[in-house]
Amino acid sequence: MTSPVLATPPASPADAVAFFLARLTFFTDVADVHAALDGEPGFVLVDTRSRQAWDQGHVPGARHVPAAALPGPLDPTVPVVTYCWGPGCDGATRGALALARAGFRVKEMLGGIEYWIREGFAVETGAGRIEQEPDPLTAPCGC
Template sequence: MTDTLAYFATPNDSTAYLKMKLAYYIDAWDLAEATNTGDSDYIVLDVRSAQQYAKGHIPGAINFPHREMNETTLNALDSSRYYVTYCDGIGCNGSTKGALHLAQAGLRVKELIGGLDFWRRDNHPIVQGSQPQAWPLHAGQANCGC
């Protein structure tokens, strides 16, 4: 057995780690499914600039640039809700910065894995403009196979 394969976590350690990982991240498929079914326990925050948001964003996402997050602006958020942050994709850490600001403010938050890049890759709908807009009624949903 190679050195790489010699190091396996115990099943209990793996279970704890994987549960913790799912507590921090959500993927595009799960977010699309929850959004499409009208799950209202969470709020999706697009943490990019207003200009980038207007060019295309996840239906229902609210624009709240991470650079504008501070004690005053974060106090306006509802602490009883859950939040999902996203930015452009894996080459951008804006969603991490936004999630950090929310967590430091005492809010429950997850990051969208792969951001808008993975959302688009999975063919989920995108809306344009400066308003969140609703999920498009004609939007079909492909099965990711997960």
């Protein structure tokens, strides 16, 4: 009996390289964004959520440009990383698409603010910075 995992065979190594390289071209994760924001990131991080969601907490240093308002006042010569609520929301994807259509180089931050918070990274609110303990199921990943 064939394993359900192998019922559809894995891609050839060349196809796998192309696929995984493409994924890394289009996506980044919260740990890499967090590490990049400690220095000169070389990109602008854009929160595509509503004003109410932004006010509840956002990544420190992010810019707020709701998906419907993109490309907004962004510099098209600077790469953009978009994020929204999390994996159950397409706001960052819609935002990235709008930016790409406008000629921007763009990536999407996988996991959104949900995984940013779950990894224990600080969020900025009107009352200041808030930090929570990392979710032991998500952090530390170490990859």
